[in-house]
Amino acid sequence: MEGALASPTIICLADCYQIHTSIQAFSPKQHQSSHPPDSFPSQPSTHCAQGRAHHFPEHGFPSHFPILSNRGGYGKKSGRSKRWREMLKLPPVSQCRELRHSIEKDYSSLCDKQPIGRLLFRQFCDTKYDLKGCIEFLDAVGEYEVTADEDQRSYGLQVFNTFFSVESAVPLPEIPSRVLRECWLKLKENPDKDVFEECTSFVHYYLSGEPFEEYLESPYFSRFLQWKWLERQPVTKNTFRNYRVLGKGGFGEVCACQVRATGRMYACKKLEKKRIKKRKGEAMALNEKRMPRKSVSLSYTYETKDSLCLVLTIMNGGDLKFHIHNLGNPGFDEQRAIFYAAELCCGLEDLQKERIVYRDLKPENILLDDRGHIRISDLGLAMEIPEGETIRGRVGTVGYMAPEVINNENYTFSPDWWGLGCLIYEMIQGHSPFRKFKEKVKREEVERRVKKDTEEYSKKFSEDSKSICKMLLTKNPKHRLGCKAGAVEVKGHPVFKDINFKRLEANMLDPPFCPDPQAVYCKDILDIEQFSTVRGVYLDTNDDMFYGQFATGCVSIPWQNEMIESGCFNDINKDEFDENTVLNLEEKMHYQVPKKKRGFFYRLLRRGVRVTSILLL
Numbered sequence: 001m002e003g004a005l006a007s008p009t010i011i012c013l014a015d016c017y018q019i020h021t022s023i024q025a026f027s028p029k030q031h032q033s034s035h036p037p038d039s040f041p042s043q044p045s046t047h048c049a050q051g052r053a054h055h056f057p058e059h060g061f062p063s064h065f066p067i068l069s070n071r072g073g074y075g076k077k078s079g080r081s082k083r084w085r086e087m088l089k090l091p092p093v094s095q096c097r098e099l100r101h102s103i104e105k106d107y108s109s110l111c112d113k114q115p116i117g118r119l120l121f122r123q124f125c126d127t128k129y130d131l132k133g134c135i136e137f138l139d140a141v142g143e144y145e146v147t148a149d150e151d152q153r154s155y156g157l158q159v160f161n162t163f164f165s166v167e168s169a170v171p172l173p174e175i176p177s178r179v180l181r182e183c184w185l186k187l188k189e190n191p192d193k194d195v196f197e198e199c200t201s202f203v204h205y206y207l208s209g210e211p212f213e214e215y216l217e218s219p220y221f222s223r224f225l226q227w228k229w230l231e232r233q234p235v236t237k238n239t240f241r242n243y244r245v246l247g248k249g250g251f252g253e254v255c256a257c258q259v260r261a262t263g264r265m266y267a268c269k270k271l272e273k274k275r276i277k278k279r280k281g282e283a284m285a286l287n288e289k290r291m292p293r294k295s296v297s298l299s300y301t302y303e304t305k306d307s308l309c310l311v312l313t314i315m316n317g318g319d320l321k322f323h324i325h326n327l328g329n330p331g332f333d334e335q336r337a338i339f340y341a342a343e344l345c346c347g348l349e350d351l352q353k354e355r356i357v358y359r360d361l362k363p364e365n366i367l368l369d370d371r372g373h374i375r376i377s378d379l380g381l382a383m384e385i386p387e388g389e390t391i392r393g394r395v396g397t398v399g400y401m402a403p404e405v406i407n408n409e410n411y412t413f414s415p416d417w418w419g420l421g422c423l424i425y426e427m428i429q430g431h432s433p434f435r436k437f438k439e440k441v442k443r444e445e446v447e448r449r450v451k452k453d454t455e456e457y458s459k460k461f462s463e464d465s466k467s468i469c470k471m472l473l474t475k476n477p478k479h480r481l482g483c484k485a486g487a488v489e490v491k492g493h494p495v496f497k498d499i500n501f502k503r504l505e506a507n508m509l510d511p512p513f514c515p516d517p518q519a520v521y522c523k524d525i526l527d528i529e530q531f532s533t534v535r536g537v538y539l540d541t542n543d544d545m546f547y548g549q550f551a552t553g554c555v556s557i558p559w560q561n562e563m564i565e566s567g568c569f570n571d572i573n574k575d576e577f578d579e580n581t582v583l584n585l586e587e588k589m590h591y592q593v594p595k596k597k598r599g600f601f602y603r604l605l606r607r608g609v610r611v612t613s614i615l616l617l
Contacts, residue, residue, distance in 0.1 A: 079258055079259075079262070079263020079264070079265075080260075080261065080262060080263045080566075080568075081260040081261060083260075084260070084261045084262070084568070085572070087260065087261040088230060088261050088563075088568055088572060089230075090226040090227070090229075090230060090572065091226060091229050091230070093222045093225065093226060095229065096222070096225040096226060096228075096229050099225050099228060099229055099232075100225055103225070103228065105216060107204075107207070107208035107212045108208075110221075110224070111207070111208075111212065111215070112204075113557070114556060114557060114560055115557060115560040115561050115564055116224060116227050116228075116560040116563065116564065116569065117224050117560075119564065119569075120220045120221070120223060120224050121215055121220065122135050123220060124214075124215050124218055124220040124221075125207075125211065128211070129171065130171045131207070131211055132171075133163075133170040133171040133172050134172060134173070134203050134206065134207055134211075136163075136170065137159075137163050137170070137172060137199075137200075137203060138200060138203060138204075140159045140162065140163070141159065141196045141199075141200050143155070144156055144159055144193075144195075144196065145193050145194075145502050145506075146500075146502050146503045146506045146508050148500065148503070149500055152191045153187060153188075153191050156187045156191050156195060156196075157187055157188075159196070160183065160184060160187060164180055164183075172203065173202060173203060173205075173206035174202075175199055175202045175203075176202075179198050179199060179202070180199070182198075183195055183196060183198070183199060193502045223573070227560070227563070227569075231554050231556060231559055231560070232553065232554070233553070233554075234302075234553060235300050235301070235302040235551075235553040235554060236302055236304075237302070237304050237309070238260075239259060239260060239261075239300070239302070240257040240258060240259060240260065240266075240268065240311070241257060241258045241260060242255055242256075242257050242268065243255060243256040243257065243258070244256060253270055254267055254268065254269050254270070255267075255268050255270070256268070257311065259562070261568065262562055262563070262566035262568050263566060264562050264565075264566055265314050266299060266300075266311045266312060266313070266314060267311070267312045267313070267314060267315070268309055268310070268311050268312075269309070269310040269311075269312060270304075270307040270308075270309050271307060271308045271309070271310070272306060272307055273303075273306060273307060273308060274306075297312065297313040297375075297555075297558050298310060298311070298312055298313075298555050298558070299311050299312065299313070299554070299555050299558040299559060299562065300553065300554055300555065300559070301551050301552050301553065301555070302551050302553065303551040308551065309551075313369070313375070313558075314369075314370075315367035315368060315369050315375060315377070316369070316370050316515065317367070317368025317369055317370060317371075317372060317515035318367070318368055318515065319363060319364045319365070319366060319367050319368070320340070320363035320364070320366040320367075320368070320374070320423075320427070321362075321363035321364040323368070323513075324363055324426060324427060324430065325430070325437055329430070330429075330430025330431065330437065331426075331427060331428055331429055331430030331460065332427050332428065332513075333512075334428055334460070334461075334462055334465055335512055336427075336512040336513055337424060337427035337428045337465070338424075338465065338495055338496065338499070339499070339509075339511060339512050340366070340374050340423075340427060341420065341423070341424045341427070341468075341495075341496075342491075342496055342499045342501065342504055343373060343374050343504065344361075344366070344374065344376070344420055344423065345420065345487055345490050345491055345496075346487070346501065346504065346505055347374075347375070347376045348376075348413075348416050348417075348420065348487060349486065349487035351376075351382070351416070352413050352416075352486060352487065354384070355384050355385050355386070355387065356379075356382050356383070356384050356385070357382065357383055357385055357391070357411075357412065357413050357415060357416055358376065358379065358381070358382050358415075358416050358419070359381045359382060359383065359393075359395055359396050359405070359415050359416070359419075360378065360380070360381040360382075360395070360396050360397060360400075360419075361376075361400060361416055361419025361420060361422070361423060362397050362400045362419070362422075362423070363423065363426060363427075365377050365378050366423070368513075368515055370514075370515060370517065371507075371511060371514060372510075372511030372512070372513050372514040372515060373507060373511055381395050381396065385412055385413075390410035390411060390412055391410065391411065391412070392408060392409065392410050392411070393405070393408075394406065394408050396415070396419075398435075398443050398446050398447070399422070399432045399434055399435045399446050399450075400418075400419055400422050400432065401415070401447075401450065402414060402415040402418035402419070402450075402477070403418075403450055403451050403475050403477075404477050406447050406450060406451060407451070411477060413482070413483070413486070414477035414480055414482075414483045417472055417480055417481060417482035417483060417490065418472060418473065418477075418480065420472055420482075420490070421433075421468070421469050421471075421472025421473040422473070424465065424468060424469055424472070425455060425469045425473070428460050428461055428465060429457075429458060429460060429461075433455035433469075433473060434446055434449040434450050434453065434455065435449070451475070455469070455470075455473060457469070462495075464493070464494050464495040464497075465495055467493070467494070467495070468481065468490075468493050468495045471493070472490075481493065
């Protein structure tokens, strides 16, 4: 990577994902309050291409591909191992006693943020008439927040009348009349996305009290503890099937992999331990674990004898560099460029909420998923900025580094807004603002252009797109768009007037481009360079502390989503409550009644007795 510290870059998984059926998230299914409290019906919650795109006919794959059937794996369960039930076997609740005492009893974490916890808490509430209305109200507000702007007022008034009118029969906790009056006036005059915010805070406050305490003593929480115990089990290389190498980064290679238990496909980024140590890349490796919502999601971390492994979201749509320069005329139409810019703005906002500056925004680090939404990848150069402080460092990629970075001045988040300006410009124009595509020019000349020259705009730019580029590419960071009020300031620019950011953040807006599911955006195996052997570097016990920080196993929220979306949560919950399950109502714990074990010789002799009896007859 020119001008950047060497760091691992996620490479395309499209070719691997091509051979595996897409994993589809399924819609939540409501269940009625008639379910007894000791049953658990399942209710689901809610690379990159460098090189040419390969198109294959529907049934024709090259011989070097590891073929999986369209419904691969065991039986009807796509990609699952024959032993998947054994791999995901829940422990007896008695085995979770220590976890029950040690887990933080936080309502927000247990009942809202964690997908399985949220699902089970809602199922618990559905069994209580007075709590069911609270869940219905929260769901209705969630729908309102992602409603199209033109329908907001009418839908908001409908929600208000359903839950707060005199005739309403829906039981809700008491909300002060002042709050309801203000809510009504906002809906009538100028409704916004947060009009019900104060009402929902009262509902959550109520649920976090006595209902939450009841939930902690219910079978539903016991079931959550069983899943939480399973989530915390060690992750090793045997958790996955590994497929072909897809590419390489600064510290190692990337290959496609599949979780044996669920069949879910991922990218596995393998960082070689010796290469990390040789290049003092420990901090950069740990940065890769800090991936906010709009970044490529991290699901597992583990270690092998030679590598530290990051298991990441599949992004099979290619990277922006490939799409800008390799498919048709360079650049995008403005509508597509602005859609991506809006998603990038949300991604940078997530990073900045965590006090993280990214510092390497460029097209090859922006990846498309199979629907056409984009994510930020490769946080190797990212850095956390302590509250009230600034940092300094000449890092990034030539042509995308901000003037203050080149000058080695102090900064906070200003380089990322500069990078966004560079990206918008390149997406529309077809090359970066200060260097044309594949132009042979020295680093010093590019840096001079960044500091001194004014970018040129063609007829491809509208007045609004030209305006936002100029405001983001302002040389002085004090006057740059986004450097005063952050993402809110950027989102308010007229170029985003047609973007509903609430719906965008909920992935409810259709992207202007959807990757071809029959196209593979990846190099051939023979085109991927091989790593040389690292010599003269030896690992010792001092490195073990770092490896312990890195290899922490499952990442809670992605893992829980995987269990739900793959159907494993549903299948296991149904199977656990058969005739062999006893519910101890006193302790609210489940105990499996063990089946009598039958050994090999018992079965053999029994079979022999039957054969003998038949012969005698």
